[in-house]
Amino acid sequence: MKLKSLHNNESFVVGYSFQCPGCDCLHIFYVRGNVTWTFDGNIELPTFDPSLRLDWKEDDKPQCCHLTLTKGKIKYHSDSTLKMSGQILDLLDHPSP
Secondary structure (H helix, E strand, C coil): CCCEEEEECCCCCEEEEEEECCEEEEEECEEEEEEEECCCCCCCCCECCCCCCEEECCCCCEEEEEEEECCCCCEEEECCCEHHHHCCEECCCCCCC
C-alpha cells in the first residue's frame, strides 16, 4: 500500500499520507477542508495536484521539501533543500499497517 487514508470524526476521508524518502517522514495531501489537492483515486500510482511544499527551520536554517506526486512518482523540485532535489523517485510503501 502506497497511501493511507485519513478520516475525520464522521468517517469521511480528509486526506492521504505517504512516506517521503527525502524527509524520511510522512506527508499528507488533504482532499477535504480549506486547503486541498485534487486526487485521481489511484491508491497504488497516485496523482495529486498541485505540488506540495513544506517549509521549516532546522538549526535556524530554512528547509524546504517541494514535490509533485504524479502516477506514483515523486519529483523533487529544484527549490527543495533536500539531497533529493531535482530527482524523481518511486513512491515507497506506506510504513504503517
